[in-house]
Structures are given as structure tokens and as C-alpha cells.
Amino acid sequence: MALVDRISGALDSGPGGVILTSVDALINWARGQSLWAFPMGTACCAMELIAASFSKFDFDRMGTFPRPDPRHTDVMILAGTITEKMRPAVRRLYEQMPDPKWVVAMGNCTVSGGIFYYDTYSVVRGADEFLPVDVYVAGCPPRPESLQDAIIQLRRLVAEESIAPGRRHEQTTTLPRPKAGGDR
Amino acid sequence: MTPDEMAALLERITAHNPRLHPLFSLEFGDAVVGVERAELFATAADLRDAGFDRLGMVTAVDRDEVFVLVYRLHSRSLSAAIFLKTLVPRDDAWVASLVELWPAALWQEREVFDLFGIHFEGHPDLRRILLPDDFVGHPLRKDYDDPRLIRRPDYI
């Protein structure tokens, strides 16, 4: 029902071409319902990421399915502290993901450095220093429900995207997407 | 161990080994013995033969002009543990490696090398272990400074 509602809604009030808007609605609906996640679990938050995927919280019912291969996934969930030593690996994994792709920064470490902001010589202060982050989840670590809420927020973001050239959803961050084939 | 047992152990160890001398009092409950840097390896070998079959911990403390190297040895047969300490001058920071005696030192000495810049003579594979190979400096030294490091405001 939801799909029919969405498409008929687009037909009634869509600002662009009727057919193109419908295709957008269809594609975004499909994309938003099965956001396969790349679990970039580096530290403590990875435990909550696992907990979110397992029976009690059950991420699968939201179509979010963790795949350890970046080439199969749509959204990278950055769970845990990113150190300077890890940064090139995270960036390379991001580049290996096919477009369109989104990034969820889970936990204070990936939002701003969190508890590791001061006095440390090896921690990247926030994943948005080198990746375009779409959704930030605060918490140290965030509860699994927070992560699930982040996916719901991400669906809203996905629903605003368009496949039409020039009408692509602009990234909320001003950071450029890294070029493919960067450093390792 | 009770303090009496520990004092007896200290006396037993130091009586047989003139190189060792009790360094610190036992107020915190640990038996500590000190040794000259040049005699570290021989002393450690003696202690291993005396039953300290386990090297629990290797670390260092930056005391301005010297580094204090701290080894924690443990013996199951004596059911005892002691700390072995030696001083290393900051401008000539090297010490003999104990990898030959306890392979447990393999990674722990690499860690001390990485974070303090103390060279372990005779270590088979002395490279950085925790930090990237191109990292400059040794961060656990008290005089380490890094422009990326943001000091925490002192509001306690």
C-alpha cells in the first residue's frame, strides 16, 4: 500500500515531470527499504551494532542486513573510534562501496572524537574529517534503538534523492567525496 | 603474600645475588629490586633460573633525566612476584632485550620502544607496534609535543 500511496502522491503533487518523479519514488522506496549495511565496527560501538542485528532488536526486519563486503552495501555504519592508522583503510573501504552510498556515524567517537577528543595523539576527531557523513548518532555507545532510528532518518534522506541529472540530492556536508583509487 | 613473606623473599633473592638491591619500601605491597643497566640480562637470567618463569609486564616510566624500566616477574613455584627495575639515561636510552629469556618480551619490548623510544639491544624484530611506521616521536615521553594534540582545559 505504501508504494501505491507514495506514487499516487507524487503524481498529484510532484514538482517535476510526472514520470520521472514516479521513477524516483519507486527507486527511493526500493533503496530505502533495503539499506544493506557495511558494519565498519572498530571499537565499542561494534558491540551495539552486533546487538542491533541480533534477535532482540532484529535489524533485518527493517531491511538492514550487515554484509562484511563493501561492494554489496549501501550504507557504511561507522561504529567506533577511528585512529590515524585506521583512517586510510576506512577511506579505501568507502571508495569500494558502489554509488549511491551513505554514511552513518555511530557513536561520539565518529561524531567528534567523543571521549578521545582531548589529549590523544592518534584519534581522528570525527569521521566527517574525511568522509561525507549523512546521519550522526550520539551516544557512547548509542543504544541499538538509536541506530535503528538513524536508519529511519536515513530513509527520509534517501526519499529526497532523485536520479535526474542536476536534481540529485545535495550532500548535507560541504566536504567533497573522495576520489576513487586514493591512498590505501 | 604477607609483608613478612615478601621481606623474606627479597632477602633470599638479594642475598644470593650481589647485583640486586632492594629499591623501594614495601608500603604498597610489592617487592621491588633494582639492578644496574649493564647487569640486567644476567640478573634476569639468574632470576629465571631461580624459578621466575613468567615475565608478566614490561613498561617504562619517564622520570625526566632517566627512564625507569619496570619488569614484573612471576613465579608459580614460589607463588611470588617481584618488580625488577633499572634506570636508563634519556640521552642514551638502550637496554638489553630479554626476549631470549622470555618470548613474552617480544611484543612488550616493541611497545616500550614504540611509545618511549628505548632501544632493546638484541631484540630480533624491533619495530613500531602500535603506531604507524611513519609516526614521528614517542608519545609517552613527558616532553612529547604534537600540534594535533589538544590539551584538555584544566577545570578538574
Place this chain on the structure above:
Amino acid sequence: MAVSVESRNLVSAPDGGSREELVVNVGPSHPSTHGVGRVIVHLDGDIVVKAEPVIGYLHRGIEKMAENRTYLQVVPLTDRLDYVGSMYANWAYCRAVERLAGIAVPERAEYLRVIVCELQRIASHMMGIGASAADTGAFTFFIYAFDQRERIIELFERLCGARLTYNYVRPGGVSFDAPQGWTQDVLAFTKAFRAAAADLDRLFFGNVIARGRMKGIGVLSADDAVAWGASGPTARASGVNWDLRKHDPYSVYPRMDFDVVVGERGDAYDRGRCRLLECVESCRIIDQAISQMHPGPVRTEGLPRLLQPRPGEAYDHIESARGSLGVYLVSDGSVRPYRMHVRSPAFCNLALLPLLAEGHTLSDLVVVLGSLDPVFGEVDR
């Protein structure tokens, strides 16, 4: 990135010819490295000639950070060390502080510490053997084991409000007393867990595939375990009967009646099964602790917020799920530690990987790595 072939080298073989050596990079993001571990593997065919772990991808500099925090402010940092078993690092650190500052701990707090740490041991072992079972393909077991872990986390959440980073054990006691009805629920859990442990044992360790994958893999001799500084279930599976709770007893453990689980062969199977059997012993300890516990204060009265121990140094250790976890603290008389060092059992156990993986196939490498149960927050600190 997960697994990539780095190079093919021709090396001379003992028979005078040459063979091709394949250098394969596993990690630092790989589902079987349990975090951000990385192993550079030299392969001859499918046989591991040399495995070289590369660590430090989670080195956050906690020891340096502690030098600019007051003694109480370091406790949350210790949570993030071993994030599968936060209570242990809390406790080890607090014991070192208490020794340094000469703080006595109320009896009820000691009992609560023992109860939470034994619950934590079960939770940590469920994660450890569950994840290593998933590496061998037994994903169902992982979900069953994680279910038990989730129940413990719910108990912790009721106790201190957090699911993972508890900050529960504080210098001089614990942060909160157990809420009403909590101990009964813990007893109900241990009762249910005993039955579940028997199921888990049958489900995985009785399984012919698990036996085939794990028996005889990564055999560690007792002498090597001692010489390499291995501790915890990794050493005990090799027959080294050494458990700090028994052999260097601390807190109220001398009043507890429990057995140290010791393995025979020292292979990956024994290491895994030792962990599971230890959980049942933990249930025994929890039951005794709850029956011995009396109402009373849980935090030393009149303790200043700003601890200022006299100059000196202290070391204290506890038996964590991974082995003997020690904290070495140096005080210069100020309100901040002059130096803190964490003697990490996971770090020392992981150093065994090259020794254990050599001569096995690449698929057995992940079994060996899983059986060492590394947590990279603690390995890298």
C-alpha cells in the same frame, strides 16, 4: 580490503627448487579478525608459512590521556579498554587506586564487584566463543550465545543504566547499590544459564563439524604458554593451572568454593570449551556471593572527589575473561596519575598467533585467532 593478495614471491625450497609464496593481507576490516586486527599471512599453497599480526589500528592513547585526568576521571577511560568486559578494567584500575591511596572497600561493594565481574565473564565468554563459532560457520550458535549475553546486559542496565560502558566500579566501592529484586533476577538468570550452557555445549562442542574444525588446531604447550606470558583460558586450556582468583586471591574470592577449569590438549577446541565451562563455575560463584551478601554501604564514606595519593606506585591485577589484567599506577603526589600502564592479557595472548597458526591452513588461522579471543580495544589500548 578484507582479504587481498599483496604479492607473489618466489622463495627457494629445501629441495633446491623454488616455490611460490603468496602474501595475503587479512584485515584490518575483516569479519573474522574480531575487530580491527590485521594479519599478513605468507602462504605456501594453502598452508600458513608465516603469520604476522599487525596491531595498533585502535591505539587511542588511553595511557597518555590518563596522565591529564584526575583519578576518578580515568574510570570511564578504562571502560573503553576491554569493551566486551568493561567491568574488569574498572575493577583492576580501582584496585590499583585503592592500593595507592589506602582506601578500604565496604564488604557489600566487594560482593557486588564479584557478582558483576562474574556476570561479565559469562557475557564476555558468550561473545568470545560465539564469534569464534561464527568463524567456523556455526552462526546459529552465535545467536544463541548472544541471547544469553543480552540477558546479562539487561541486568547491568538495571544496575547502572548503561549497556556497555558501565563506569560501575569506582575507587572506594561501586556507584550504586543493587536495585530491589535485582539479586533474585540474577539468581533466576544463573539457574536458567546452567541449563542453557548444557545446550550450548551440546550444540557446538558436541557438533562433529566443530570438533573437526577445532580439535588439534593451534596447539599451545604448557611451557610455551608460560614463557609467552599467556594467561586466562588461553593458558589454562594448555594445562597451566593458574587463576588469580584461586592462586593470588583478591577481594572475597577466598570465601568462594569453585573449581579452576583446566584443559588438556591446549588446542582451539579446549580453549573454547574451557571458556564455556568457566561460565558454569561463574554461576556457582554468583550464587554463593548473593547468599553471603549482607546489606550495608556500597561506597566508602567521606572519600574526597579529588583523590590525592601520596607519591609511590602500585600494581594490582584481577582475573579478567581474557587473563590477568593488571594496572600499574605511578603517583607523584598530585591529583592526576603520573603514569598508568595497563598490562593487557589480550595483547600478550595475541602475540602467540604466529606460533600457533604456523603450519595450518588459512581457514584454520581464523579459528586460532578466534580461540585467542582478542579484544582490540585492550590489545591496542
